[in-house]
Amino acid sequence: MPAEHVGPPPVPPHPPRTVLAATAVGKRYDGIPVLAEAGITLRAGEVHALVGENGAGKSTLVKILSGVVRPDTGRVLLDGREVAFATSRQASAAGVALVSQELAIFGDLSVAENLFPHGLPRRAGLTSNAEAERRARPVLDELGLRLRLDTRAGDLDLADRQLLEICRALLTEPRVLILDEPTSALPKEAVDRLAAVLLRTRGRGIAVLYISHYLEEVLRFSQRVTVLRDGRVTLGGAEIATVDLAALVTAMLGEEHAAPEPRAAPAPAPASGPAREPGAAAVVLDSVTVPGRLDRVSLTARRREVVGLAGLQGAGHLTVLEVTGGRARPASGSVRLPGGVAPRSLRQATGHGVAFVPSDRKRYGLMLDRPVWENITSVSWLGLHRGGLLLHRRALVDRAARSARSLRVDGGVHRRTGELSGGNQQKVVFAKWLDTDPSVMLLDDPTRGVDIRARAEMHAVIRALADEGREGRAVLVASTDLSELVELCDRVLVLQRGRIVDELSGERLTQQALSVSMNAGFAG
Amino acid sequence: MTQPVTAEESTADRSHGAGPRGRAWRRRLMRDELGVSLVLVLLVAAAGIAHPAFVHKDNLLSIAQNSSYVGLMAVGMVFALAMREVDLSVGGTYTLCLVVGAVLIRDGTDPWLSLLVTLPLAALLGAFNGLVTTVLEIPSFIVTLGTAMLYRGMALALADGRQISNLPAGNSFFTVLGGTVLSVPTSVWVLLVALIVFTVVLTRTRFGAQVRAIGSNPEAARFSGLPITRTRIKALALTGLMSGVAGALALAFFIAGDPTVGQGYELTAIAACIIGGTSLAGGRGSVPGAVFGSLILSVVAAALVFFQVPINWTTFATGAVILLAVALDSALRRSRGVGLKQGAAAVVSRLFRRSA
Known part of the structure; x- marks a missing residue:
């Protein structure tokens, strides 16, 4: 209506x-x-x-x-x-x-069974679909749901x-x-x-x-x-x-973020300092379309640059990460990684220097039942086949310990990863990618569920990651945390319904501006 | 490595870096296989006290020989299970390789050369399981449920449903592979070699680490760029190969190709793995444990004969052993890191609490 x-x-x-x-x-x-x-x-x-x-x-x-x-x-x-x-x-x-x-x-149950989860209405002791229909139909009609009650809910x-x-x-x-x-x-x-x-x-x-x-x-x-x-x-x-x-x-x-005074944040971000010059283009998307998710999106991310992706849920900012990391394939348009390679799969993209750090670290990022050092070395040794066929435990542990130290993972590399705090677990995820020296980093909500101190540390790490490496790295960050995008990014692309609708940087990059841009004209 | 770090270890290595390791891995190995080896020793000792003849060398060797075929399959199965896959076709692969070998030899192929057919065939059958699992994205449980019958059916058809005999029993293939070396059955030697080699493969090679990593968290493995497809096919090919080795050894020992043998071996092999501490949830596997597990099953079967238990109770007893061994092992595992003595106390108290 x-x-x-x-x-x-x-x-x-x-x-x-x-x-x-x-x-x-x-x-x-x-x-x-x-x-x-x-x-x-x-x-x-x-x-x-x-x-x-x-x-x-x-x-x-x-x-x-x-x-x-x-x-x-x-x-x-x-x-x-x-x-x-x-x-x-x-x-x-x-x-x-x-x-x-x-x-x-309940995906395997019918619409009727889902509507009456405590039991379908009964008639003469037996469940009655007619009775369910009689009761549910007016409400379904009101919502404009033209469904048969015996449809499997999982098929909707x-x-x-x-x-x-x-x-x-x-x-x-x-x-x-x-x-x-x-x-x-x-x-x-x-x-x-x-x-x-x-x-x-x-x-x-x-x-x-x-x-x-x-x-x-x-x-x-x-x-x-x-x-x-x-x-x-x-x-x-x-x-x-x-x-x-x-x-x-x-x-x-709050007032402080609403005022058009950008970057008042006390973040340790050497962010928009003019000293930093973006390097060569590392990720180039050209008119990329993924049906229902992205609509002719073009963007370029350079080395030594942190590019933010903002949007409301389903706006397509995550899909940008997925097509760049090889998890989703565009229906049309092209994605280019350093060296002109098109990402085809997570594995292939990893081989071409892409580090995809998903937000759900427990599900996608870590082997929680394993010690920290195994997680840290999993990409380089098991994924990229660096290091020999045989396990050189001491060498791997030492290498993992070095990464862990540089990111200040607490508690040593022999602890079971599941025992670590959320912030430390996220550092382990970063450490395993750091271990591969990637040229492109794709970060989805990199500080979700970590405490303030760990968050500030992660931000410093991400900035440093962009500047380090041979020629620096391109970092793409999608985040639901607007203050994070403001503190961390050189510029932020705003997406709505699969299209880039705005780009904010410098003075214009404020939480206020981001929030307005993400919402503006949305419902209209 | 495979196993959760014990408390002792983590205190020793609280600092960054390797810390004092040395014999640590051997200690860990002993701990992890402790429960199952304890059960094995206790069983043998108990049977030996009641019937001294049970612990006679010949009887023990024959028990070991009986367990070696399932033991080899269990060694392969550890790789499938550690990767969250399962191979229900090992029994079928075993039988098919046995029958193919028998047919080749009957038709005049040199028995030793038949290995050049049967062993690659076994690996191929396993790889086929992996391929179908990957390409059609069907769980390996279902795929191998099908191929188990496929492979066994091929064996039955090839042998025309009858046992293939009249094989040249004097050939060195039968006298060596089916006989003894240094008065120990050859199949037991092979099992021992497989035990060592595949313990190293699972715990100390990249392939083994990949298998365990994929089993531990397949999604994380995908995001870390691990070659999941290739590893899965390789692991299932390995499982198939080990059944083929078992089949070839069985052919050499029985000097006959019977297409009806090996029924239910897949479940026995899985049981041996589970007794040995391999997790069905993946990520964790023990090759020595699987071998101990198959030995336990074999000891139980032999002991029942000594105790003159009616043959029809064997299956019942086997089930009981599986449950007991797994219960003991999980109790031991849970009380890890509190020291052996407290661990044993915890096991005892748990047992009594349950029975109370």
Whole structure:
């Protein structure tokens, strides 16, 4: 449903009454506060948006409201009475339904079985598909889902699966509906359908909490907005008419980042110093298209240059890394590595000096059951076949120890990698690539889940990596952390829906500018 | 290397660098195969106390000989399992190589030269498993479930369902490979050589490290640029080759090609590997453990005869041994790093807690 339908909201049939409220809730994990004195009120018949950067505490607040997590301090009130849900099932019984970011769909079960996860409706003791149809069809129609109930849920596309989950939540006839990033998987047309559904939930007096990265959507769909920054509320339940995109970004990032004063960050980044001259082109993408993911993207990354890639989820910044690292093949256009080679596979690209460091280090980066030294030497010895056929353990251990020392991996190279902290594990991933002396480094969220100190160290390492080596290295960084991109990169390319829409560098490279550029004109 | 670092080791090497190593790897080897070798010794000792004839040299050698065929397959199987693959076709490969060898020899080929056919054939059959697994992206469990019947079926068809006999038993092929060297059965010597060679291959060569790395985390291996396809085919070819070696030795010993032998050997070989501490989850494998494992199974089968247990209880007893050995090993493993004495105490307490 197009945007103009949202316009002036129909008068809610109920007076604006608070349904669910959290007051002064705080939560610590391992002593680190993730929420402090945070509060939010959800009124019947409103769509209330919750926004904030990664790590601002949104997920924790959502988990507290939906009974997944108990707060350390503060209270949660449902209809004015304090509640303490022991389980999410209790929360759901009390009328609080959560559609989480991670899809909870049983791929091998039918649509009907997914809609009624606690058992299909029964008639005369037997499950009845007709009854399921009777109950589910109106809700499915409302969401514009034209599905047979006996379809296998795993056969649905991502958008339908997401809508299916929303449908499941609506079938519990909730009084509060929490949607955590519901549109990240949806194409534009489905987002419009969702907008229409949200409008109808208002008419039914449901209170909707809407968490999204897409700020334009927030402005379009919701009546009020709450912004979190570093676990605190920086904008509490403001009427949407009183805020604009810039105000939201300022509330998310804080005044210091919003001011057009770039690079105030105390980072040890010798970043845009004029002393550094970019070298020869190392990665050249020419009009690269990957159907549904990249649309005629051209870019050049030079040696001694750190190029950032920014975008909302699914914007294509990760696909740029994948086509460069040989993990995905372009349908048209060309990718050139140093020496004019086109990447064909991860292995072949590795052989041509590409280091692809994926963000999920546990899954893609490390052998957690092995000692650190085996991980560090795995690319050079096992992948690139450097060093002899026989294991020269002492030589490998020494080499690994040198890399580990230079990156300050704590605890020695004989420890099991799984025992290390997140920051140290990420250093091990870097060490194994450092060991191969690559000419191109592709980094996906290089500091996800590492602490502040390790993050600063990693940034220094990445800068140094770009400048070291024979002729320096080209570094491409995709990150969901805007401050990281600002601190680390010489320039940042912004992608939307598979296209490069902006390039920011120097004075213009601020978190504010990035955030606006990633969101601007998006929903329109 | 293969194994998680023990506490003792990590304190010794807390600092960067190699630290005092020396005999460390031998210590580690002993520890890792400790549980299974302990079980083996205890079993033999127990049987020997009850029936002194059990520990007579001839009986022990014949037990070793009986275990050598499955033992060789288990040595190969360690490579498949350490890579998160499995080869259910080793029994079929064994039988096919045995029958092909018998047919060649019956038709006048020099018995020694038949090895030039059967051994490459075995490696090829294994490589075929690897190729299909890789190209069609089907789990090796399913691929080899199919090829197991394919290979056995070829053996049955080739032999026309009957045993091939009338082989020139006087030929040196049969007297040497099927006989004894220094009064120890040749197949036991071969097993010993394979044990040493493939222990080195798995733990001290690049190929072995690749196998273990892929088994430990296939996705990380892919992102690290490891030659996954090639390594998988090589490892499965090796598994096939070892079954072929077993088949050739069995042919030399039995002086007959029976297409119905070797049924269920694949599961026995896998059991031997598991008893020996090779993980089905990949990343970890022990060649000596697999050999000890097959010896344990063989000892149990022989002991049952000495104790005059009805033959029909053999399978039951084998199952019990597998469970016991694996339980003991995992208990030992969990209590690693707290020292042997505490480890033994932990095992005992765990056993009693379970039974209580």
